[in-house]
Amino acid sequence: MYKEHEANAAVAAKAPKASRFQVKKVAVLGAGVMGAQIAAHLVNVKVPVVLFDLAAKEGPKNGIVLKAVENLKKFKPSPLGVPEDAALIQAANYEENLALLGECDLVIEAIAERMDWKLDLYKKIAPHVAKHAIVASNTSGLSITRLSEALPESIKPRFCGIHFFNPPRYMYLVELIATPTTQPEILDHLETFVTSGLGKGVVRAKDTPNFIANRVGIAGMLATMxxxxxxxxxxxxVDDLTGKKLGRASSGTFRTADVVGLDTMAHVIKTLQDTLNADTDPFYGSFGTPEVLKTLLEMGNLxxxxxxxxxxxxxxxxxRFDLASKQYVPGxxxxxxxxxxxxxxxAAERLKLLRNATGPQGQFLWAILRNSFHYAAVHLASIAETARDVDQAMRWGFGMKQGPFELWQEAGWLQVAQWIQEDIAAGKTLSNAPLPDWVFKGPVAEAGGVHTEQGSWNPSASRFEPRRVLPVYQRQLFPELLLGEAGPRFQSAGTTLHEDxxxxxxxxxxxxxxxxxxxxMHVISPEVCEGLQQAVETAEKEFQGLVIWSGDEPFSAGADLESTLPAFIAVGVAAIEDAEGFMQQTMLRLxxxxxPVVSAIRGLALGGGCELGLYSAKRVAHMESYIGLVEVGVGLVPGAGGLTYIARRAAExxxxxxxxxxxxxxxxxxxAAAMAKVGTSALESRKLGYLLESDIVVPNKDELLYVAVQQAKSMADSGWRAPLKRMFPVGGRSAKATIQGQLVNMRDGGFISRHDFHIASLIAGVVTGGDVDANTMVTEEYLMTLERRAFCELVQHPKTQERILGMLSTGKPVRN
Structure with missing residues (x-):
């Protein structure tokens, strides 16, 4: 066990043993938008899946499923890591194929949100479900306990709720909901699979309407409206105020509603309206469907x-829509x-300024924040075990930088509580329900908040509770922590050998x-290269391996162009050539x-960041990694070995x-290089050649470092040795001429500009080995020299300089 975790050894020793429950195959019932996308994500992580729906009345019996699978290829953002993996989803129907359920270890029901339909389906499938299989309903708010009543006694202990957020591939949150008859180990097995196998963050919710995230989030959206x-x-x-400026999703309130779907939002609101009342929820009076939402739904504008x-x-x-005129007006x-x-x-100063603001925008901001604190505190005991569950659900399900309790705690717990209570007394709040006693008295008040080193507040048990201990979480060396929580932080963990x-x-x-x-953005400067070379030297002397991992996103946005421009202006192109040469030397040193050098890639790995991965012995990449050589976007060619890698891999x-x-x-x-193609998933990056079949794709971002370290150790223990330097053949001038001919057609047809043609021609010249005969044997150093020359030639070109300055000033590519 790592030194950082020795303090937790006693707790870990009491943890349940690693789950032996294996999910070898999954059945998804319902090929609607959610069901089909859940199936897509399962094949992304290489889990065999059978997707069921009704038998088609005309044509092939599996026609409904086949159409849904085909439609997956059209979704944006794509539910699939690579579109062709849609073919891996096995189609089935309830008439002919129920026997396939016996092969599945997990059955996820994801049909329409109709209690009667779900209950009828359960009766149909029950005789065919394997005796060991977990059965879970993907619902956004229906009672899991009521759903379980339709199941035979043999299945009830293996039944629970599972709530994926849309779109399932990209949304981190999954809520798990037990019934009174669910066996505890069933949720442990499912949490393990969802966490490590699907790469999600799990929150366990109580079986209350809309569970945690939608209960708090939709109530918040209604309150905002x-x-x-x-x-x-x-x-x-409002969207400008409630987006990134407020530490929330960049889409704000109303754009988020558009993305989710106004019909979906209306359904979740109706669940609140139908299942709650003024006695069970003191905020019930604010749950009426807003007039603007009614109008848009009537117009079919979903x-x-x-x-x-x-x-x-x-x-x-x-x-933007204008309710008064029912027309769209300039936004x-x-x-x-x-x-x-x-x-x-x-935080403390921010909330004080907003509370005292005289303008409507400031008063609005204080009101929505106060409402969120008020609602979360009043309902915490009924919807969640601890305050941690609420804050994690809002972070992961609604894209908030901080959950409501975190922000409240950071701003000064008792002061903010006093402000809220004063607003309640003044009739400014959406409900006159007082804050719970635990807010002002006892351990929370004494600790200054709900998150402490001992754990997070459980109002039902009146104590701070630590995180759940499951073996799967030992793979998360640096889990995402909430404000006030105890736990290791990568910035200060372990033993530091060098830091600048x-x-x-x-x-x-x-x-x-x-x-x-x-x-x-973890850009690569000459100083970073010095550090990496020092890392290799130290690792060779004292360690089994080297892992390149920076803790958070991105892996690296590429070379630090901004810092090298002053040197170029002062010294000229020689400064650029020296910097590129040093980067190339660093790549070869790795x-x-x-x-063994292992790159642990998460998020963007572009340009020099991509090259850093390519020159490592192995890559361990998070599923949502975006890898590519994108230098043509700023009028350059890959210059730190990217083109040399392309030529070498082609020969291999x-x-x-x-x-x-x-x-x-x-x-x-x-x-791939000339068109600046970027893999929009680790799977697509594999197709582009930036990841190899032997590289590891990790579904959960928080397991990346653990897996990378294990890979480095395994490679060392297996007797890994660096490749021997060898020469390899290139295509030569004849190959370049063939590529050049295609480029001429593209230029003359108006598909690329003259400068694009020039850049692509330089790329072709490097990857084919320059002015040599076909199959001439060359070294990496020879090709890197060609790379540097092409790079330096372009740096001096006025049109490239326009592109570089445009990107640095606006963040957008210039097409010239």
Whole structure:
């Protein structure tokens, strides 16, 4: 066990043994939007899945499922890591194929939110479910206990609720809900699979309407809409205020509603209306469907999927809905800058300024924050075990930087509580329900909040409770912590061997060295290269391996162009050539290190970041990694070994293929670099050649470091040795001429600009080995020299300089 976790050894010793429950195959019942996307994510993580629906009345019996699977390829963002994996979903229908359920270890029901339909389906499937299988209903708010009543006694102990958030591939939150008859180990087995196998963050919710995230989140959206009416603000101003400035999802309130679907939102609201009342929820009076939502639903404007909702895009213009006229009017209004400045202040000062604001925008912001604190406190005991569950659910399900309790605690627990109580007394709140006694008295008040080193507040048990201990969480060396929680933080964990403002070299176990980049966006500067070379030297002397992992996203956004420009202006192109040469040397140092170097990739790995991965002995990538050589976007070519890698891999692939046409393999890599293709998942990055079949794809972001360290150790224990330096063949001038001919057609046809043509020609020249005969044997150093020359030639080109400056100033590519 790592040193950082020795303090928890006693607790871990009491933890249940690792689950032997294996999910070898899953059945998903219902090929609607959610069911089909859940099936898609299962194949993303290589879990065999059978997708069921009704038998079609005409055509193939599995026609409904087959159509749903085909439609997965059209969704944006894509539910599939690679579109062709849709073929891995096995189609089935309830008429002919129920026997397939006996092969499945997990059955997820995901049909429409109709209690009667679900109950009828359970009666149909019950005789066919395997005796060991877990059965779970994916519902956004129906009572799991009521659903379980339709099941035979033999299945009830293995039945629970599972609530994926839409879209399932990208949303981190999954809520699990037990019934009174669910065996505890069933939830442990399912939590283990969902966490490690599907890569999700699990929150266990009580069986109450809409569970935790939707209960708090939708109540918050309804409250926001009420306050919008009160203060007379437009939707675009509200979205500007309630997006990133407030530490929430960038889409704000109304754009989020459009993305979710106004019909879906209306359904969740109706669940609250139908299952709660003024006695069970003192905020019930604010649950009425807003007039604007009613109007949009009547018009059939259901949001993004209907291309009209609170917003409508016409050409390049985004219009917003105006309720008074029932028309779409020009949008794009922004909030007053003063409130943007207020929201950058420390939490205590920020909330005080908003509470005392005289303008409607400031009063609105205080009102929605106060309402969220008030609602969460009043309902905590009924919807969740601890305050941690609420804050994690809102972080993971609604894209909040902090949950309501975290922000309240950071701003000063008792002071904010007093403000809320004063507003309740003054009749300013949505409900006159008082804050619970535990807010003002006892352990929470004494601790200054609900999250402490001992755990998070459980109001039902009147104590702070630590996180659940399951073996799967031992794989999360640095889990996402809430404000006030105790736990290891990677920035200070382990033993530091070297640290400066650019890089930290450290270890958890004295066996594997970890290099963590500290630059903004983890860009690669000459100083970072120095640190990486020092890391290799140290690892070779004292460790079994080296892992490059920076703790959070991105892995690396590429070379630090911004810092090298002043040197270029002062010294000229020689400064750029020196910097590129040093980066290339660093890449080769990593490749030929005498210990295995493993890159742990999460998020963006672009340009130099991609090259850093390519020159490692192995890559361990989070599923949502976006990898590619994108230098053409700023008018450059990959210059730290990316093109050399393409040429070498082409030669290696040709050597092991029955098709010995080197040009074919070179063209694949050339196209990816010349078109700046980026893999939109780790699976697609594998197809582009930036990850290999032997590389590891990790579903859960918090397990990345654990897996990378284990891989480095395993490689060392297996007697891993660096590859021997060898020469390899290139396509030569004839291969370049073939590629060049295609580029001429694209240029003359108006598909690429003259400068694009020039850049692509330089890329072709490098990956084919320059002005040499076909099959000439070359070294990596030779090709890297060609790379540097092409890079330096372009740096001096006025059109490339326009692209670089445009990207640095606007963040968007310039097409010239």
């Amino acid at each position: 009420r306050e919008v009416e009160r203060y007379g603000l437009s939707f675009d101003v 949001g993004q999927k209907a291309k009209a909702g609170f917003y409508k895009k016409v050409g390049r213009d985004v219009l 794009g209004q922004k909030a007053d800058e003063v409130y943007g400045r207020m929201l950058k202040k420390p 403002k650019n890089i930290r070299l450290w270890t958890l176990d004295d066996e594997v060295l970890i290099a963590s980049l500290k630059t903004k 490749r030929y290190a005498s210990v 692939n040709a050597a092991t293929s029955t098709d010995k046409d080197l040009l074919k393999f070179v063209t694949e890599g050339f196209t």
